[in-house]
Amino acid sequence: MHIAEGFLPPVHAVGWTIAAAPFVVHGARAVGxxxxxxxESTLLLGAAGAFTFVLSAIKLPSVTGSSSHPTGTGAGAILFRPPVMALLGTVVLLFQALLLAHGGLTTLGANAFSFAVVGPWAGYAAYRLTRRCGGGLLGGVFAGMAVADLATYITTALQLALAFPDTESGLAGAAAKFLGVFAVTQIPLAIGEGLLGVLLFRVLTVNARPELERLGVLTPTPVLEPEKARVLEPEKARGTDDEEGQR
Amino acid sequence: MRRRHLTTALLVLAVVALFAVPLLLDGGSSEYAGTDSRATEVVQESAPDYEPWFESVFSPGSTEIESGLFALQAALGGVALGYVLGRLRGRRTAEQTTGRTTGQPEPDRA
Structure with missing residues (x-):
């Protein structure tokens, strides 16, 4: 999803930078x-950033005979809502543009728009939709992570098609060409990323339950007044506890 | 608890298989070039006159250095992620231990 340095005409480079900038500024304020x-969220915020940092560094082989890398932006979007990822994702892209010659400063706007804006929002939407349809937390995480990954690459393909429409088949032809490069390769990676997200959230639901409840990812355990808790039958108290654990 | 571990193991296995199986089936006939560089090639094919108008401010001297820097990125992220998960897990273990010694609300006192 990294459009190489200099590979967007100046007008497009500026346009995407203007488009992405408000999201990143808003994201910086959301993080603050x-x-x-x-x-107490700082730890988890670090985990969300680190997750994206790791996943976007690893290039994986795919069924098409090409390799590509996951995005990892879905986890943070689910935990902290998408604006936070607009900042964290852009920081990752900046690191790669400056130190790895991967992506670039002129294409930072376009890359941030796909990786740090569209991906997280699409993933978050898929997560919310899955949960509303009764998919449960882990089902939602899988859908959210996979969709964030795919949506990022589809956006990149469309950005490139816009910049380089085909001389004969025009925009649609170019879109088909760039989607051909990115989309199919990305499907197994998106599934893998969904599974990694499930693994991460399985660890978090056990070890970071208070944080997840505060963030609204898990339904809080009914808080009982100390007197009420004592009045409750032990069996009943244990019963609600178990129910919570099942969710 | 055992079933939980089994599920974790199966999930990890599924992720590994997802990337290992295509490699094995392929038998070394593909180059596994990155999609990002493929996209750059497509741009150059469809717009041969296009000149990149900006160069990377810094380029790693060789592919070895580049993959080293990518490994560094993954390592930094991995360390941070491991630190957070380790702290969270340690906190939970500590809570369980103190809960056991001080005695959580005992049911029979009700």
């Missing part, structure tokens, strides 16, 4: 707010 209002 999160850290100020919920300092």
């Amino acid at each position: 707010k999160e850290v100020r209002e919920r300092p």
Whole structure:
């Protein structure tokens, strides 16, 4: 999904930068707010950033005989909502553009728009939809992570098609060509990323339950007043606990 | 608890298989070029006159250095992720231990 340095005409480079900038600024404020209002989230915020950092560094082989890398932006979008990922994703892209010659400064806007804006939002939408349809947390995580990955690459393909429409078949032809490069290769990676997301959230639901409840990812365990808790039958208290564990 | 571990093992196995099986079936006939560089080639094919108008500010001297830097990126992320998950797990273990010694609300006192 990294459009190489200099590979977008100046007008497109500027246009995508203008399009992505408000999201990134809003994202920076969202991160600041999160850290100020919920300092206990900082650890998980770090985990979300680290997850994207790892996954976007690993190039994996795919069925098409090409290799590509996952995005890992879905996890943070699910935990902290998409704006936070607009900042974290852009930081990752900046690191890669400056140190790895992967992506670039002129294409940072376009790449940020696909990787840090469209991916997280599409993934978050898929997550919410799956949960609303009764898919459960892990089902939602799988859908959210996979869709964030795919949506990022589809956006890149469309950005390239817009910049380089085919001389004969025009925009549609170019879109088909670039989607051919990215989309099929990305399907197994998206599935793999969904499974990795499930693994991550399985660990988090056990070890970071209070944070997930505060973030609204898990339904909080009914908080009982100490007096009420004592009045409750032990069996009943244990019963609700078990139910929570099942979710 | 055992079933939980089995599920974890199966998930990890599925991820590995997802990337190992295509490699095995392929038998070394593909180059596994990155899609990003493939896209650049497609641009050059469909718009041969296009000149990239900006160069990377810094390019790793060789593919070895480049993959080293990618490994560094993954390592940094892995360390951070491991640190957070380790701390969270340690916190939970500590809570369980203190809960056991101080005695959580005992049911028979109700």
